[in-house]
Amino acid sequence: MSGTVFPIWKARFTCKFGGSTWVFLNSSRVVTDLLERRAALYSSRPPFPMTQSIMSRDSRIVLMPYTQRWRVLRKIMHQILSARAVDVFMPFQDLESKNLIWDYLETPDKWWVANGRYANSVIMSVVFGRRSLLDDPDVVELFETVELFLENQQPGANLVDGFPVLEKLPKVLQWWRPRGEVIFEKTVKVYQREVERLERKKKEGTQRRCFATDFLETEEVKKMDEIQKLFVFGTLMEAGSDTSRVTIGQIIAGAATYPDWVSRARAELDAVCGHNAERLPQWEDRPKLKYISAVVKEGFRWRPNIAEIGAPTMLTKDDEYEGYKFPAGTVFTWNAWAIALDPKEYEDPERFWPERFLDGEEENALKGHWAFGPGRRVCVGWKVGEMNVWIAIARILYCFDFKQIPGKPIDTMAIPQITKNAAPFDVKVVVRSQAHADLIRRDCEEAVNTRY
Numbered sequence: 347m348s349g350t351v352f353p354i355w356k357a358r359f360t361c362k363f364g365g366s367t368w369v370f371l372n373s374s375r376v377v378t379d380l381l382e383r384r385a386a387l388y389s390s391r392p393p394f395p396m397t398q399s400i401m402s403r404d405s406r407i408v409l410m411p412y413t414q415r416w417r418v419l420r421k422i423m424h425q426i427l428s429a430r431a432v433d434v435f436m437p438f439q440d441l442e443s444k445n446l447i448w449d450y451l452e453t454p455d456k457w458w459v460a461n462g463r464y465a466n467s468v469i470m471s472v473v474f475g476r477r478s479l480l481d482d483p484d485v486v487e488l489f490e491t492v493e494l495f496l497e498n499q500q501p502g503a504n505l506v507d508g509f510p511v512l513e514k515l516p517k518v519l520q521w522w523r524p525r526g527e528v529i530f531e532k533t534v535k536v537y538q539r540e541v542e543r544l545e546r547k548k549k550e551g552t553q554r555r556c557f558a559t560d561f562l563e564t565e566e567v568k569k570m571d572e573i574q575k576l577f578v579f580g581t582l583m584e585a586g587s588d589t590s591r592v593t594i595g596q597i598i599a600g601a602a603t604y605p606d607w608v609s610r611a612r613a614e615l616d617a618v619c620g621h622n623a624e625r626l627p628q629w630e631d632r633p634k635l636k637y638i639s640a641v642v643k644e645g646f647r648w649r650p651n652i653a654e655i656g657a658p659t660m661l662t663k664d665d666e667y668e669g670y671k672f673p674a675g676t677v678f679t680w681n682a683w684a685i686a687l688d689p690k691e692y693e694d695p696e697r698f699w700p701e702r703f704l705d706g707e708e709e710n711a712l713k714g715h716w717a718f719g720p721g722r723r724v725c726v727g728w729k730v731g732e733m734n735v736w737i738a739i740a741r742i743l744y745c746f747d748f749k750q751i752p753g754k755p756i757d758t759m760a761i762p763q764i765t766k767n768a769a770p771f772d773v774k775v776v777v778r779s780q781a782h783a784d785l786i787r788r789d790c791e792e793a794v795n796t797r798y
């Protein structure tokens with residue numbers, strides 16, 4: 347990676363990464379103008395010889411160029427994740443979030459692992475018809491593959507992704523290739539294990555109907571090779587698990603460092619569910635819990651920790667914007683941190699302050715921040731992700747307090763994205779009262795003991 351940076355104007359700057367020019371879009375205005383209004387030109391991806399070609403055999407949808415193959419996969423994902431399909435997720439989110447607060451009560455030090463289990467178990471229930479357990483080694487391994495992908499996707503992590511021309515070297519001289527192949531093998535093994543388990547349970551007659559049982563019977567799947575098929579499942583598992591665990595973690599960091607908003611969230615929750623732990627928040631309460639929806643949006647905005655510098659897209663035709671000429675092949679990305687923390691975009695941007703989203707648009711989860719990305723590559727699972735976070739946060743905030751640990755303050759500007767399964771910061775999780783502990787024991791035990 348060469349580090350030349352050309353600040354052209356405040357709304358964006360350009361940067362040379364290896365062989366290509368990257369334009370960082372630093373304001374919502376230019377992101378909307380280019381990545382949304384001109385999405386037909388700005389929705390492809392640059393080549394990633396290491397992370398896409400070797401580590402993913404060109405099969406990870408998130409890195410695919412804007413092609414017919416991407417469209418087919420996007421349609422498949424949309425069928426399972428769209429706003430109209432989310433009713434399928436709600437009972438699982440209800441059950442798994444009960445399990446989540448049970449885990450917070452019984453093993454508060456494992457709150458991070460519990461977040462991961464929760465998010466993973468929701469998507470596994472819908473996709474494979476099975477739940478996951480706390481400390482499940484399969485979940486640990488899945489998160490390892492996510493982190494390997496994220497680690498290698500950082501700009502500069504692999505020289506060849508900055509200088510795709512290096513791909514022309516004979517394979518034996520491609521020093522990065524053996525490492526990429528090892529990661530590919532590990533990743534595919536993790537995905538394959540789930541499909542094999544499903545086939546085994548089908549033979550035994552114990553498999554529940556789920557996305558995978560239906561998908562494996564479709565015409566689309568017959569046109570796919572084995573690897574493409576595995577990556578459909580893998581993408582759902584990976585994208586569905588890490589993102590929600592991270593966002594719930596961010597909101598907990600916000601609660602521990604800016605506790606003033608928590609009391610306002612509590613006042614709303616207590617007014618709806620009772621001041622003395624009468625009952626847990628439910629889906630039906632959502633219209634009355636606008637502040638919680640605002641908390642979730644603020645959690646997405648506050649410290650972009652999923653796509654810290656956005657997700658790069660590649661211009662497919664020469665274009666001109668406000669006097670600047672961009673040749674086809676230029677890479678663009680929305681500069682997530684710069685936008686989220688710009689006082690011109692958000693008043694007092696460093697503060698976790700849900701009130702900024704109490705604007706009548708609380709239920710429009712995409713509006714007012716870029717956590718799910720812009721334009722046609724917007725996260726296809728945004729609705730499911732937002733609902734995962736909403737029900738979990740409503741219940742967690744109703745039942746628990748979060749405190750910083752003396753001597754270990756949370757540096758919210760430096761919460762690491764890659765942690766090798768360890769919690770990204772230290773925090774003390776304390777149940778609000780005996781009555782809240784009793785409520786969890788009464789209402790959640792059945793969810794914990796449910797098996798499929």
Ligand code: HEM
Pocket residue numbers: 407408409410420423427469581582583585586587589590593646652653657717718719720722723724725726727728730731732734735
């Ligand atoms: C919980 C919060 C979530 C956040 C913050 C999030 C964020 C993102 C971001 C930033 C992108 C890239 C957007 C772009 O390229 O412009 C993305 C893409 C994607 N997400 Fe999510 N995501 C979340 C949940 C989920 C869930 C639950 C699923 C599926 C179960 C999912 C599946 C995907 C897929 C398949 C893509 C690739 C889309 C494409 O390239 O066309 N996401 N997500």
